[in-house]
Amino acid sequence: MVLVWGWLTALDLFLIGTAGGAAIASGAAHILGKGEYDALAESGAYLAPILGLASILTVVLDLGRFTVAPANVLYAISHFPESMVSVGTILRMAFIAVAALNAILWLFRKETLINFVVRIICGAANMALGFTVTIYPGVMLAFAMGKPLWSSPVFPWVISVSGMLSGLVLSTFLIPVLGVFIPRLTPTLLEARRTVLIHKIPEKVSLYMSILIVIELTLASAYLGSISGIAGAATAFANPLVSMFFFGGFIFVGLILPLVIYILERLRLGIPLSVWIILLYISFLLVAVGAVAARYSLLVAGQIL
């Protein structure tokens, strides 16, 4: 079986989805968090443009036509802005620009009202654009009429919520990492690391992560239900590569296992808090692994049929 779109495309979908998710997490933490979750807002603000740029790099590598592609992409944007790839390119560029601005505002933040208001506005714009880049890859794939497994209207939402999940957990994961490596640049993170916030944020994030996992599990079931009538769908999902990554990687490792860890944590089994924090961070990593597996398995399944 020759895959037209393989690991590089899956990686691109993961990176841009996660970048969008990080932007949403950052904006929501800043706007709704009343200052308590600024460490998450800051870490998400840094993660979004970095992953966005990395996704562009994977696209360039995937296209391979280094001499022709850039000029033709510009030609496409200027002449055919209505095409789905042009829409995606414009959204990505706008997202990366706003996310970069947002990151700069966080990096050189001042406790002035104007700086605060600008960060709120930028964060809101970042959230909106972040949402569009989480759902856009799914819509783009769904428009490929020749691939019935991608044509389900639930499909873009499975991809989108997965991006939101991985963006949220990786932003949280980055808080202590950033706090360790660049404490001077990140006063909020340093403060978070020194205080109880470092415990509070993952605990709170794990609650929202569980809600998103429940939504994602529902959407994944609805997606499987929506394609059950398509001839050959069962065979595509029974393919060892697809079933391993979809059911094993995405559903079990990426959704069920982190949910089980969260439920056990809520049951307060007398295990020390530090152990739970480590377990929560592990569950964040599992969600991210599941998000990669989701994209790869869905890409492959769609191409098998």
Add this chain to the structure above:
Amino acid sequence: MVEKLSRRNFLKAAVTGAGLTALFTSPITLSKAEETVNSYNKKPKAILIDVRKCIGCKACQVACKVWNKLPAEETAITEDEYTNPTGFSANTWCYVKFSEVKDEAGNISWRMASVRCMHCLEPTCVSVCPTKALKKLPEGPVIYDPNRCIGCKYCVEACPWHVPHFDEERKVIGKCIFCVDRIKEGMVPACVANCQTGALQFGDRDEILEKAHNSGAQYIYGEKEAGGTSMIFVSDVPFEKLGFPKVPHEPISTYKTDLLKSISGIGVATFIISLVGYFGVKMLVKRKAQVKASSKGV
């Protein structure tokens, strides 16, 4: 007296015979079918493919390779089918699909169908191509400009018939171009010109459709699929049995609009249900805590 055939005369006769055969069968000569199309008009064109008449000689397959100067590829006989090559590639734009058909009594018969790009009236590949390297001409052909292609392969994934293929070496797409160079000169496509049994016929789409409906065939494919195509197949057995994909009848524009509506609907529903669920659970937990607190107080 019987004249003996000398070696020189034999060679002369053989070369003349081969030359004449080549003249009347090569793709660049006018065949009977070709003579019928003597003037070029801009009306949408189509090919009628009568599965009942095809004998699987693969002359169309060879003619396509010769006319378009496509290199031969190494193929292999697979265990369960005689179709060879088994599908399209960047260098195979037309091939003959062999199908074993079993009737109700269990008798087996063969059907052969010459397949190529469907040249849809509203092509999905053109619709998704970001740079419009793929373009639909009013006469029917969907053509390709390699200089505009960025190699995104979206067309490869979008085509319901898996026609466009990507040449990894040259980084370009390969697909049938409906012999646009020939039909613009008033000639029929190379595959049609070389069909030995009249299984392939070329003409204006409305005339071809009329022929299809008057052919007495029970099944027609390509008239409505994906909003209509330029390849009209007629058969005496259902096309599912010939391995043809079931493609929605709506054109890509309607398909996209309907899909976007459904995606938005699902999004709104998911958002509302999630909000209700979240605040519902939150209220329940709060209520439980209140009850617990009040019972402690009592």
